[in-house]
Amino acid sequence: MDKRMLEEKFFQVLMMASTFIVVGSLFALFLVVVLKGAPALSLSMITQTPKGGYYLGKEGGVLNAIVGSLCLGIGATVLALIIALPVALFLQKDYIGGSRFATVTRLSLDVLWGVPSIVYGAFGFIIMVYLGIRASLLGGIIVLTLLELPIMVRALDEVVRRVPQELKDESYAMGATRLETTIKIVCRQILPGAVTAVLLAFGRGIGDAASILFTTGYTDRLPHSLLDPVASLPLAVFFQLGTPFPEVQQRAYASAVILLVIVLLLSIISRLLVRKFTKYVIR
Amino acid sequence: MTLFKPYISVEGLNVSYKKCQALENITVAIPEKQITVIIGPSGCGKTTLLKCLNRLIDLTEGVKLSGRVLVDGVDIYNSRAVDATHIRRKMGLLSQRPFPLPMSIYDNVAYGLRLNGLKDKLKVDAVVEHYLKMVGLWEEVKHRLKNPAWNLSAGQQQRLCLARSLAVEPEAILGDEPTSALDPMSSQRIEKIFLELKSQYTIVVVTHILRQAKRLADYVIFLYLGKLIEHGPAHSIFENPKEPETQAYIRGEIS
Numbered sequence: 336m337d338k339r340m341l342e343e344k345f346f347q348v349l350m351m352a353s354t355f356i357v358v359g360s361l362f363a364l365f366l367v368v369v370l371k372g373a374p375a376l377s378l379s380m381i382t383q384t385p386k387g388g389y390y391l392g393k394e395g396g397v398l399n400a401i402v403g404s405l406c407l408g409i410g411a412t413v414l415a416l417i418i419a420l421p422v423a424l425f426l427q428k429d430y431i432g433g434s435r436f437a438t439v440t441r442l443s444l445d446v447l448w449g450v451p452s453i454v455y456g457a458f459g460f461i462i463m464v465y466l467g468i469r470a471s472l473l474g475g476i477i478v479l480t481l482l483e484l485p486i487m488v489r490a491l492d493e494v495v496r497r498v499p500q501e502l503k504d505e506s507y508a509m510g511a512t513r514l515e516t517t518i519k520i521v522c523r524q525i526l527p528g529a530v531t532a533v534l535l536a537f538g539r540g541i542g543d544a545a546s547i548l549f550t551t552g553y554t555d556r557l558p559h560s561l562l563d564p565v566a567s568l569p570l571a572v573f574f575q576l577g578t579p580f581p582e583v584q585q586r587a588y589a590s591a592v593i594l595l596v597i598v599l600l601l602s603i604i605s606r607l608l609v610r611k612f613t614k615y616v617i618r
Numbered sequence: 619m620t621l622f623k624p625y626i627s628v629e630g631l632n633v634s635y636k637k638c639q640a641l642e643n644i645t646v647a648i649p650e651k652q653i654t655v656i657i658g659p660s661g662c663g664k665t666t667l668l669k670c671l672n673r674l675i676d677l678t679e680g681v682k683l684s685g686r687v688l689v690d691g692v693d694i695y696n697s698r699a700v701d702a703t704h705i706r707r708k709m710g711l712l713s714q715r716p717f718p719l720p721m722s723i724y725d726n727v728a729y730g731l732r733l734n735g736l737k738d739k740l741k742v743d744a745v746v747e748h749y750l751k752m753v754g755l756w757e758e759v760k761h762r763l764k765n766p767a768w769n770l771s772a773g774q775q776q777r778l779c780l781a782r783s784l785a786v787e788p789e790a791i792l793g794d795e796p797t798s799a800l801d802p803m804s805s806q807r808i809e810k811i812f813l814e815l816k817s818q819y820t821i822v823v824v825t826h827i828l829r830q831a832k833r834l835a836d837y838v839i840f841l842y843l844g845k846l847i848e849h850g851p852a853h854s855i856f857e858n859p860k861e862p863e864t865q866a867y868i869r870g871e872i873s
Contacts, residue, residue, distance in 0.1 A: 433679060505717045505779070508674055509730045509786055510707030519729070523720045615720045615766045 368595065372588030380589055385555045390575070392582045397590050402557055403565035404594065406472055408541030411479035415487050415536055418480070420529075423491035424521065429503065429513050441492065448485040453545035455482045460549040473561040475551030479540040487536035494528030495521060502617060527613045534602050541598065544569035568594040622837075624688075625650035625790060625820040626671055631685035633666055633675065640666045644685070644846045646839055653812060653821045655831045655852070658841035659872055664824040667841065668792050671822065672709035673702045690789070707734075710783025710819075712796040712808075716775035718767035719782075723759050726767045726778055730786035749781040753811055773804025780811065791815065793823040797830065809833060828868070832856055840864050842872075 336344075383396035422440070424430070431437045459478035468474055498521050506516040522529075544567070552564030553574070568590050575587035624647035633641040641663045648654045656664045669675040670687055673694060686693050694705045707730075719726050727746040736742055746763075750756040755777045759770070767778060776796060783791065793812070797805035812821055812834060825831050831838065835852040840863075848855060848864045859865045866872050 428679070429677070499717070501713060501715065501717050502719070504674060504677065505711070505713065505719065506729075507677060507703075508672060508706050508709075508711035508713075509733065509783065510703040510705075511733050512703055515733060520719055615722060615768075617718065617720045617768050 365595065368588050368591045372585060372590075372592045375582065375585035375589040376592060380586070381593060384557060389555070390578055390580075390583055392580045397566075397568070397571050397586070397593065399555055399557055400566040400568045400571035400590065401593060401597070403472070403551075404541055404568040405597070406558060406565060407475045407479055407547065407551065407567055408537055408597075410472070410476040411483055411540045412533060412537040414476060414480045415483040415540075416533055419484055419487040419491055419532075419536075422488045423495050424517050426488075426492050427495055427517070427521070428500070429517070441489070444485045444489050448489065451545070452482055452543045453548075456546040456549050459546065463550060468562075470550055470552030470564050471562045472551065472558050472565045475547045475565065475567070476561075478546045478550045479543065482543060482546050483536040483540045486539055487532055490532030490535050491525070491529060494525045494532065497528070498524050499617075523612065524616055526609055527616060530605055530609050534605065537601065538598050542569060542594065544573055568597075622647075622649040622652070624648060625690065626822070627686075627688040628667075628670070629686040629688065631667075631670060631687060632683065633663070633670060634682045635678070636680040640844055641670075641841075642844045644841075646846055646849050648820065648822060648839075649837050650820050651816060651818070652836035653816050653823060653834050654837040654839060655835035656822065656824045656839045656841060657826070657828065657831050657867070658847075659867065660826055661843075662841045663844045664826075664841055665794050667839075668794050668822060668824050671790075671792055672706045672711060674706065674711065676702055707786055708789050710780070710786070710788040710791045712776065712780055712783060712791065712793040714795045715799045716772055716779050718770070718775050718778055721767065722764045723767050723770070723778060724763040726782050727785050730782060734786065745785055749785045750778075752784060752815075753777040753781045754807065755781060771804075773800050773807065776800055776804065776808060777811070780808070784815075788819070790820040790822065793821070793825075795824050795826065797825075797827075805830075828870070840867065842867070 379394065380396040381401060382398060383394070384399045385397070386393060386395035389395035426432060426437050426440065455478050459474060459481070463469070463474050502524065503516050503520060506520045511519070547567055548570065551567060553566050553570050554564045555566070556563075558565040571590045572587045572594070575583050575590065578584065626648040628644050628646050628648075631641055631644040632639070644667065656667060658664050666675065669678075670683070671689070675681055675683065683695065687695060689705065689708065692700060694700055719729055721729070724746055727749055728742050731742055731745055736745075747756060747760075750759065755774060758774060759765075767775065770778060776799075780791075791812075797808050800808065809830065812823065815821065816836070823834060825834075832852070837850070838852050838855040839849040840847045840855065840859075840861075842863045848859060848861045855864065856868060859868055863872070
């Protein structure tokens with residue numbers, strides 16, 4: 336076997352090994368969480384709020400955290416999308432694309448992406464103290480929106496940039512304005528990619544614990560208004576793991592499974608919802 | 619000294635991209651309701667000239683332009699008098715590769731109508747059918763109008779794009795090497811449609827295929843390295859070219 340064939344083989348093995356590590360560790364994580372949580376998984380986990388003595392191993396569930404996390408995750412993702420989409424569209428070549436302003440915007444978003452979520456939490460906390468707002472669902476949604484924005488804008492930006500200029504030119508050539516072209520052509524064309532961007536951001540938002548630790552608080556009750564503190568699944572995992580009781584620790588893993596299932600379900604549902612439109616996308 | 623009624627007149631047009639001069643002092647008139655073919659070796663500015671006619675050139679970064687382009691006697695670069703979108707509506711474009719819009723076959727043709735504010739479903743239906751028939755696509759797609767446009771073959775896509783352009787009722791059709799991505803049969807169909815349409819539209823086609831130029835042209839513009847070398851009625855350019863560059867190109871010595 337000559338040197339080139341050897342190289343070829345070597346790198347093939349290397350790539351396979353890397354892929355295996357990634358996929359394997361994901362499955363391992365999933366497996367551990369499910370195995371550890373399985374004994375505690377019951378209907379009452381998802382239909383009841385914690386009863387007295389829940390954290391000592393008595394009965395109850397994490398409905399408060401499920402509802403809280405859904406409100407936080409969906410609220411923040413919707414808010415982030417409303418802000419991120421115009422930014423991503425504004426970064427098109429047709430608007431400010433090639434300019435220095437666009438480069439600076441992209442750079443700052445990349446930096447923001449790398450900021451640890453506890454910093455967002457601390458920042459949010461300071462603002463809330465300044466404004467005199469206490470830890471609440473609203474505070475959590477706002478901080479999570481900030482947390483989700485960089486990843487959503489950049490992910491949307493990448494898909495918007497992949498829209499061929501020729502396609503937009505076709506629309507311009509028919510006398511469409513920039514806005515008409517952006518809304519009727521670009522937004523349709525990016526739909527599959529946009530769903531991915533939204534799901535990425537949603538995943539980051541709903542899974543984050545540190546940023547909402549100070550801004551959202553935690554409660555065993557269900558939220559009744561935006562200004563109530565709410566529970567969340569990541570923090571439920573954190574608190575339950577922190578107890579010395581094995582049966583409560585099991586419930587922490589069960590809560591993690593619920594979180595994974597929520598993310599999975601929303602991914603599947605949203606992809607099914609847009610499938611009707613994505614079949615028109617030009618490949 | 620033009621003997622025809624010009625639909626488009628280009629006067630002293632200069633276009634330069636960031637560094638290079640793409641077109642140099644082009645002055646030429648394009649006759650109404652005839653097929654004008656722009657020929658020349660690649661990189662000579664054919665597409666640039668075409669894009670100047672519907673102001674699509676505006677969208678190119680770092681482009682500088684001087685001179686005048688009169689369409690129907692109106693200077694389209696006099697931004698106070700006209701709006702670019704208005705000009706583009708008057709000029710249908712058919713580009714090198716067919717680019718259907720990300721929607722159904724029906725919606726592709728209806729796109730321009732809806733931009734213009736036509737909402738009446740029956741009227742839109744009628745217009746869509748009319749123009750799909752005009753490009754000979756109706757029989758092939760009438761039972762699957764709701765299918766994605768990209769499912770069509772390249773040749774069908776290009777005819778769909780033509781129908782889409784025609785549906786906004788332009789006065790002129792600009793073709794930028796419209797058959798270069800198509801198979802010979804599809805190319806032939808496009809050419810045939812062009813010949814049928816010239817009684818109603820002013821048609822300008824860029825091509826680098828000399829034989830295609832000969833089949834289509836009533837009037838010929840020959841560009842070489844950004845300069846207008848020669849222009850005139852097809853027979854005089856093809857049979858009796860005056861300039862040495864034109865002669866060399868027609869003989870196939872430069873391409």
